[in-house]
Amino acid sequence: MNSxxxxxxxxxxxxxxxxxxxxxxxxxxxxxxxLSQSHAGKNPIFLSILSGAFVFASDLIRCYQGxxxxxxxxxxxxxxxxxxxxxxxxxxxxxxxxERHVVVVEDIVDTGRTLHYFRGLLEEQQPxxxxxxxxxxxxDALEFPVPLDHIGFDISNLFVVGYGLDxxxxxxxxxxxxxxxxxx
Ligand code: 5GP
Numbered sequence: 001m002n003s004x005x006x007x008x009x010x011x012x013x014x015x016x017x018x019x020x021x022x023x024x025x026x027x028x029x030x031x032x033x034x035l036s037q038s039h040a041g042k043n044p045i046f047l048s049i050l051s052g053a054f055v056f057a058s059d060l061i062r063c064y065q066g067x068x069x070x071x072x073x074x075x076x077x078x079x080x081x082x083x084x085x086x087x088x089x090x091x092x093x094x095x096x097x098x099e100r101h102v103v104v105v106e107d108i109v110d111t112g113r114t115l116h117y118f119r120g121l122l123e124e125q126q127p128x129x130x131x132x133x134x135x136x137x138x139x140d141a142l143e144f145p146v147p148l149d150h151i152g153f154d155i156s157n158l159f160v161v162g163y164g165l166d167x168x169x170x171x172x173x174x175x176x177x178x179x180x181x182x183x184x
Contacts (some may be wrong), residue, residue, distance in 0.1 A: 007025075007159075008178050010170040015178035017163055019153060023162055024135075027152045028056065031133060032063020034105060034150065038131070043067045044101040047093075049118065050074040051109035055164030055172070056135045056152075060105060071095065075114055078086065080129035097125040107164055108136040117144065136160065136177070158182070 006015045035044070046064075048057035050072050061070055074091045102122060107155030109115055115132065122130055135152040161167045171178070 003053070005176075007181075008171070009172060010161060011031055011148070013167060014181045015167075015171075016181050018155065018160060019177040019178045021175035024152070027058065028059045028135075029150065031061050031150045032060055032065075033058075035131070035133070036063075036065040039056070039064075039068075039101060040066055042101040042128075043069065044103045044131075045069040045071055045097065046103045046105055047094075047122075048072050049114070052165045053105050053135070057103055057105040060133070065129045068085070073118070075118060093121065093125070097127045098121065099126070099128050100125045101129045102131070104130065104132045106132065106134040108138070108160070109134045109146060109148065110138050110141045112142050112146040117145035117147040133178045135163070136172075 005017065005020075007014060009015070026130060043066075044064075046061055046068060048054060048070065051074070054072075057070070061068060071094065073093055104115070104118065104122070106115055115134075115177070119130065119132070131149045132147060133150040134148055137151050137154050139150065139154055140155050140157045155177070159180040160177055161171035162177045164172050165177070166172045
């Protein structure tokens, strides 16, 4: 990785800073506060979709005030910088979610395919409620209906990395979010 604050190179691609860490943290705190109020006394279970959402989930649960549990599910539909089309469950839902208040934590909603698929799986378990939180959403890419309760930021259709999101395995450790520089 070749990086400074404003730009980063990952393999052959160049990215520029979109949201610095402090801006992200302010949004995460606001969402955490809202969830603390809406889920007070409900002992929600945060279900983080791996791998991209692990950084967001780890910050978000530390902004949640009250009892909660955390679990992880691994789904994937992406390879390189374009969606591969099919959602694959790599490993998943271990515990019984029936009657639980579930908070799904996603990194980014692009076509919506991943969340649409995952919500269907969740509903089969008849949880008491499903709340969906995504750090990022690309409104122009949406193809599947996905109700979202909290959105960190709406962004353009450009590919992004950082704060848990990768390009070909790299960039997850960047504290900010960076977007692909458009080719001139
Ligand atoms: P969807 O199923 O909504 O099309 O895609 C959702 C998944 O694709 C996300 O969880 C994420 O893993 C991946 N994804 C979508 N857009 C981007 C992007 O701009 N950057 C990265 N790194 N991953 C993305």
